[in-house]
Amino acid sequence: MxxxxxxxxxxxxxxxxxxxxxxxxxxxxxxLHDVSPTYLAKQLQALAxxxxxxxxxxxxxxxxxxxxxxxxxxxxxxxxxxxxxxxFTCTDIRTRGPMPASPEACRTPCAIHQAMIAAxxxxxxxxxxxxxxxxxxxxxxxxxPGILTGIRGWLGAEGTARGV
Amino acid sequence: MxxxxxxxxxxxxxxxxxxxxxxxxxxxxxxLHDVSPTYLAKQLQALAxxxxxxxxxxxxxxxxxxxxxxxxxxxxxxxxxxxxxxxFTCTDIRTRGPMPASPEACRTPCAIHQAMIAAxxxxxxxxxxxxxxxxxxxxxxxxxPGILTGIRGWLGAEGTARGV
DNA sequence: CTCAACTCGGATATTCTTTGTCCGGGACAC
DNA sequence: GTGTCCCGGACAAAGAATATCCGAGTTGAG
Numbered sequence: 001m002x003x004x005x006x007x008x009x010x011x012x013x014x015x016x017x018x019x020x021x022x023x024x025x026x027x028x029x030x031x032l033h034d035v036s037p038t039y040l041a042k043q044l045q046a047l048a049x050x051x052x053x054x055x056x057x058x059x060x061x062x063x064x065x066x067x068x069x070x071x072x073x074x075x076x077x078x079x080x081x082x083x084x085x086x087x088f089t090c091t092d093i094r095t096r097g098p099m100p101a102s103p104e105a106c107r108t109p110c111a112i113h114q115a116m117i118a119a120x121x122x123x124x125x126x127x128x129x130x131x132x133x134x135x136x137x138x139x140x141x142x143x144x145p146g147i148l149t150g151i152r153g154w155l156g157a158e159g160t161a162r163g164v
Numbered sequence: 165m166x167x168x169x170x171x172x173x174x175x176x177x178x179x180x181x182x183x184x185x186x187x188x189x190x191x192x193x194x195x196l197h198d199v200s201p202t203y204l205a206k207q208l209q210a211l212a213x214x215x216x217x218x219x220x221x222x223x224x225x226x227x228x229x230x231x232x233x234x235x236x237x238x239x240x241x242x243x244x245x246x247x248x249x250x251x252f253t254c255t256d257i258r259t260r261g262p263m264p265a266s267p268e269a270c271r272t273p274c275a276i277h278q279a280m281i282a283a284x285x286x287x288x289x290x291x292x293x294x295x296x297x298x299x300x301x302x303x304x305x306x307x308x309p310g311i312l313t314g315i316r317g318w319l320g321a322e323g324t325a326r327g328v
Numbered sequence: 329c330t331c332a333a334c335t336c337g338g339a340t341a342t343t344c345t346t347t348g349t350c351c352g353g354g355a356c357a358c
Numbered sequence: 359g360t361g362t363c364c365c366g367g368a369c370a371a372a373g374a375a376t377a378t379c380c381g382a383g384t385t386g387a388g
Contacts (some may be wrong), residue, residue: 003165003251011276034261038378058385061335087167097198111302112175119290126283138275222356225363
């Protein structure tokens with residue numbers, strides 16, 4: 001029961017893109033968070049494949065959010081990185097062994113599977129109720145409004161990349 | 165985001181032990197579910213370590229539930245097998261990079277971490293609301309009351325182990 | 329129009345956890 | 359005593375997660 005570590009990176013990047021007003025290269029996002037640039041690129045590609053962000057190629061290219069932050073839920077990001085399949089996979093044990101269950105009684109998932117589905121739904125519902133915009137407002141409430149403009153400025157700065 | 169496959173086995177075993185009226189050897193539980201005996205033994209040891217079931221050694225030994233099924237929740241079993249640590253681990257990215265967050269503002273978990281904690285709580289609460297007894301009643305509602313006595317009889321039978 | 333620089337994108341190694349197995353030791357009932 | 363059963367750890371194999379590279383495409387400037 002462990003979620004991919006890239007989810008944290010992806011969520012932080014989504015928040016950073018909220019502050020940006022122009023496309024941001026993957027390498028700059030990696031530098032902002034001090035993580036592996038190549039691996040972060042992989043996560044961003046997954047986000048792009050899911051349609052949450054879109055890539056702008058070329059000289060002044062980079063990544064930008066495809067929708068307003070209030071329409072991107074945390075669940076969207078989690079599912080884009082970690083996959084959409086539920087954590088619990090039912091092997092249908094009841095149909096095997098010396099006392100197999102009758103196939104017609106197995107039209108509905110077994111009680112164990114039902115409990116797992118309910119828990120998974122509750123988990124997803126909780127993540128769906130929080131949007132990236134909510135995260136942004138939570139961060140500003142915690143660190144003050146200056147953090148957003150600070151990130152925006154740093155992302156837009158030109159020569160900061162290799163500066164000491 | 166994948167849960168250990170042994171959780172399914174453990175839950176099925178817990179249900180089977182509900183039907184049993186005497187200790188059941190691990191090998192018999194493995195045969196009932198047609199799974200690897202040695203690996204199932206590992207999961208049962210974890211359940212015993214968590215205090216959910218207790219082992220009876222010796223000739224007529226085996227495993228039996230330590231509490232009434234109505235006092236064992238699905239969450240207990242899941243945590244015994246899959247671990248009690250939450251799926252999401254916060255690396256505190258905000259404290260790294262060229263724009264580190266002030267340490268005194270990080271006394272409370274970041275907004276992302278908070279959302280994950282809330283989802284994890286919802287997930288656990290859902291699993292905690294279902295007991296093994298609930299599973300048993302669900303199974304009888306689905307497969308009829310005969311399934312319980314059938315399992316009880318098969319578990320108690322002597323020479324069924326290797327018979328063709 | 330040419331060029332060059334910059335960007336993403338997918339295919340590729342490496343590490344690590346999970347899964348699955350095995351064997352010796354100890355305890356209980358018969 | 360003897361056979362059966364559980365316990366605990368050590369051990370090998372499989373799979374996924376992690377981390378990295380180089381090529382394709384696009385843009386903007388000259």
